[in-house]
Amino acid sequence: MNPFILLSVFFGVFVGKAIEPVYVYFYGKPLFIHFYPIPKKLKPFELEILNSNFHYYSNLSPRKKKYFDHRVATFIQNYQFIPKEGIEISTEMKILIAATAIKLSFGMRNYLVKVFDKIIIYPESYYSTVNDVWHKGEFNPRMKAIVFSWEDFLAGYEYDNDNLNLGLHEFAHAYHLHGLKSSDVSALIFAETYKQIISYTAKPEIRTKLIASNYFRIYAYTNSFEFIAVLLEHFFETPEQFEIEFPELFQKVRKMINF
Template sequence: MLVHWYPFGKKKLPESHRLLLQENFTFYKRLSDLKKSQFDHRVFKFLEKYQFIGNDIEVNEERKTLLAGYYVMLTFGMRKYLVDNFQRIIIHPQVYYSSQTEDYHKGEYNRMLKAVVFSWEDFLKGHHNNQDNVNLALHEFTHVLHWNALKSNEMSAIVFYDEFREMFEIFKNETKMNAIREKSYFREYAYENQFEFLSVILEHFFETPQTFKTELPDLFERTRKMINFDEKLLYQN
């Protein structure tokens, strides 16, 4: 109950923002009125806290609200959901070149700049196909939460970190990882390193939860506990 206890009252999103979520955000559509009001409050606080910067692209209310929606969905089970290890979101129209890595990216979490960066074209690909287990917003925001858990001593971060440590033990176990690989459920990028493994897992958790639970029930449950998520909210009513 304390996860969604707001002692100073819940903030109300402008109706235009609520309509954007209702028309464009599958997860939001299936929430109860009470859950929607909680979701609205968190989107409001997210938009209030973080700066949005467009690089050759307009930062309009639709883009800001949709990005906020994915972050709020990912953290909906956490009491402390707004973190301080990023301050801004940078949006590019398409794949962009990073002078820091000297490579092209679809998205990244840049710890030095305290920024989460997105190609809007690639964000939309994940947004419009919510069952292909590829979602740029979920992927990059998971990186944010991972790094936050490594540094923070707040309870939500501690729970996240404790569950991830158990996942990392799986990642280091060649026998267990080969068994997971043989199922061909996660794409190959999941096996690059521990960070990508976690981000890919969260993409699958939200996009194909029933398949995830069937294929890898123990890992599914560990993921659910890591973000303290109410499993009922994953499925269509």
């Protein structure tokens, strides 16, 4: 093994076991997020897809763009993309889907989670024989799959301030489950802050204010998983309004994903 890589692994293990727990206790975030001894790069036309279609990426610093590039390339290599009903999966599809997951998990050290291993893509809304309804997308833990209607995935980026983003919503479900089931440092922070959010929003006066505001669509109150997914959609789509209307909740969401 390359001596530099070996030293990097040793450093990571040492930091994780000896130093980081203390740091997390005092600061509520991982000691470090990005550390890539040999970062992967995207091809010029792949970078053009990101710069042309992904405003979040365009606003990153050059250093963070390199981190983002590495994560997108690694994500695409680690997950299977499966076409359905005759759709052809293009590089653009892979880049935009991967970038959505990376945006959501950019503050987490572990972004390659095991709660899903495949991404299934339909051209448009698809019919489920499991529950006899039409779907635009879903996270299926049993199948370890995230499923998208490509038409509806793209609609989530047509307007970036309507608080409706299918890609963010379904990946939020996946990272939520990872946060509750796993023991890496980012998952532990997610789980602990998630408990704080649920406790905070369960207060009668807070819940009344949330519902009365009409800021979060009524679907958010279906259950705690939908609530967190909708919170994260709003966090990325209209962060300024979110922070003004519910500053304490906004900061908790921010801490939860270490944004």
